[in-house]
Amino acid sequence: MAGEKEHPLDQVRQICTAFPTVTERLSHGTPTWFVNGRTFVQLWPDGHHRDEFPHLWCAAAPGAQQELVATDSRTFFRPPYVGHRGWVGVRLDRGIDWAEVAELCEDAYRAVAPARLLAQLDAGSTPGSGIRD
Incomplete structure (x- = not known):
């Protein structure tokens, strides 16, 4: 229906599957995206433990x-289990800008993907383009 917001899973899936050789499967009971077998984004649509709100965990560059x-x-917050490795938690219940989420997912992909896939990504179009608010 026009004007309805897409479910976060649909949005995150659209963003993450635009990157080269990404696979999606459940990990720890939640949708997770991988490149070369390494996790780069994990979605918790109903929250996780004490964080009872929809959110992502994204790999991130040092200091991000x-x-x-x-x-x-x-x-943004330091997520449990992976926060000590520099990952960032992103709340999805605060009127999030999906173009910003696309950038964060791309940064997560870049933090994990091998150089040959980064070269392939850089040779293509911007994955976040066409993401709807």
């Missing part, structure tokens, strides 16, 4: 987690 949390701690 601290910068994002310092900039906007209402949206």
Whole structure:
């Protein structure tokens, strides 16, 4: 229906599957995206443990987690289990900008993907283009 928001799973799937050689499967009971067998994004549509709100966990470059949390701690947080490795949690219940989510997912992909796939990504179009708000 026109005007309805897509489910976060549909949005995140659209973003992540645009990257080269990405696979999706359940991991720890939740949708997870992989490149070369390595996790780069995990979606918790109904929350996880104490974080009872829809959110993502994204791989991140060194220092990105601290910068994002310092900039906007209402949206970004240090997730359990993977936060110590620099991953960033992203709340999806705060009127999130899906173009920003696409950038975060691309950054996560870049943090995990091998150089040959990054070259393939750089040779193609921007994965976040066409993402609807």
